[in-house]
Amino acid sequence: VQVAIVRLLSKDDFGVFAYGLALALAGELVVKFGLGRGANRFVPYHAERGERAEVMGTLALVCGTILTLGVLCFAALWTISSLGVSGMPTGEGARVVLILAVLAPVGALDTIGIQTLACFSRPREILFRKHVLAPGLRAAAVGAVFILGGGAEQLAYAYLAGAVIGLVLCIHHAHRQLHAHGILPLPVSTWRVPWRPLFRFSLPLMSSDLVFIVLTGVTTVVLMRTDGESAVASMRAVVPAAALIGLVVQSFSMLYIPNAMRMHARGESGALREHHWRSAAWVAVLSFPLFGLTFAVAPAFVPALLGEAYADSARLLAILAIGHYVSVCMAFNSDTLQVFAQTRAIVYTDLVTITIGAGLALLLCPCLLYTSPS
Numbered sequence: 001v002q003v004a005i006v007r008l009l010s011k012d013d014f015g016v017f018a019y020g021l022a023l024a025l026a027g028e029l030v031v032k033f034g035l036g037r038g039a040n041r042f043v044p045y046h047a048e049r050g051e052r053a054e055v056m057g058t059l060a061l062v063c064g065t066i067l068t069l070g071v072l073c074f075a076a077l078w079t080i081s082s083l084g085v086s087g088m089p090t091g092e093g094a095r096v097v098l099i100l101a102v103l104a105p106v107g108a109l110d111t112i113g114i115q116t117l118a119c120f121s122r123p124r125e126i127l128f129r130k131h132v133l134a135p136g137l138r139a140a141a142v143g144a145v146f147i148l149g150g151g152a153e154q155l156a157y158a159y160l161a162g163a164v165i166g167l168v169l170c171i172h173h174a175h176r177q178l179h180a181h182g183i184l185p186l187p188v189s190t191w192r193v194p195w196r197p198l199f200r201f202s203l204p205l206m207s208s209d210l211v212f213i214v215l216t217g218v219t220t221v222v223l224m225r226t227d228g229e230s231a232v233a234s235m236r237a238v239v240p241a242a243a244l245i246g247l248v249v250q251s252f253s254m255l256y257i258p259n260a261m262r263m264h265a266r267g268e269s270g271a272l273r274e275h276h277w278r279s280a281a282w283v284a285v286l287s288f289p290l291f292g293l294t295f296a297v298a299p300a301f302v303p304a305l306l307g308e309a310y311a312d313s314a315r316l317l318a319i320l321a322i323g324h325y326v327s328v329c330m331a332f333n334s335d336t337l338q339v340f341a342q343t344r345a346i347v348y349t350d351l352v353t354i355t356i357g358a359g360l361a362l363l364l365c366p367c368l369l370y371t372s373p374s
Contacts, residue, residue, distance in 0.1 A: 070105025
């Protein structure tokens with residue numbers, strides 16, 4: 001799908017489209033306000049203990065927060081676009097970014113739905129929704145725009161329509177599982193939100209979301225402001241290829257924390273330890289071929305697939321591949337700390353990462369310090 005989009009759009013148009021997608025990915029974490037991690041921990045915990053009211057109260061709070069912050073963030077982005085602030089595209093580019101911005105709350109709600117399915121160990125439904133239906137809808141969107149001869153704006157509308165369809169189906173599956181496990185029907189008046197433990201756990205872990213926001217959203221904005229659409233296109237064109245290295249860990253992670261939380265709730269420390277190391281070993285081994293593909297053959301791989309206009313992206317892909325593989329090998333350390341509610345260690349690590357990431361962005365893009373808004 002990524003290759004098709006790159007081939008379909010001009011480099012500048014793809015730069016704008018990729019810019020909007022990067023902001024949407026960062027916005028998805030903003031609108032969850034850290035509560036997505038809390039839901040992934042507490043929903044399976046309360047479900048295991050048969051506390052139906054707490055399960056529904058937690059899901060209601062998280063979904064309500066996503067919808068509220070989604071509206072506020074879209075309004076803020078629309079205001080920034082209207083004021084013509086530097087670092088924001090204008091004209092059709094601004095419309096593309098605003099359309100894709102709606103993907104933030106849609107994607108966040110979809111993630112909560114998938115996490116709900118993971119609570120009840122539904123790997124087949126998660127596989128279909130995440131790795132069959134989602135890319136299928138994206139491919140259909142690209143194909144429709146190609147046949148109709150549309151551009152970046154039409155592609156953004158098609159992308160959004162596919163995401164909404166996927167969300168509706170995910171909500172349907174999650175609702176069905178809540179009924180199947182006896183959590184629903186339950187009168188709304190009986191729902192209870194475990195405010196104190198949920199916020200005590202979730203809010204500090206917003207630092208982990210800030211890491212992604214800085215390394216994805218902020219760096220993309222820096223590139224747009226200093227070097228324009230072409231630089232954003234060169235970088236974002238190969239980011240999905242590097243992210244393929246994390247495909248295995250994403251599949252494992254969706255079930256890792258719910259399973260670990262059930263073991264923790266039952267006091268099975270030995271089983272939890274074995275679960276951690278076995279998952280880490282499988283992820284490292286299964287991800288290595290993807291790392292070799294993206295790192296070793298990048299100089300030939302990138303120009304052949306994306307075109308000679310993106311030949312300079314080969315070096316970027318090789319660098320990104322190293323970082324992604326190291327991250328994959330250590331992925332379950334943070335998840336395990338979340339299971340034991342060791343938020344302080346996670347926050348300290350995230351703050352160090354944010355400081356280094358932001359500092360390197362300013363160091364390697366020094367023109368940001370004195371570039372005029374024009």
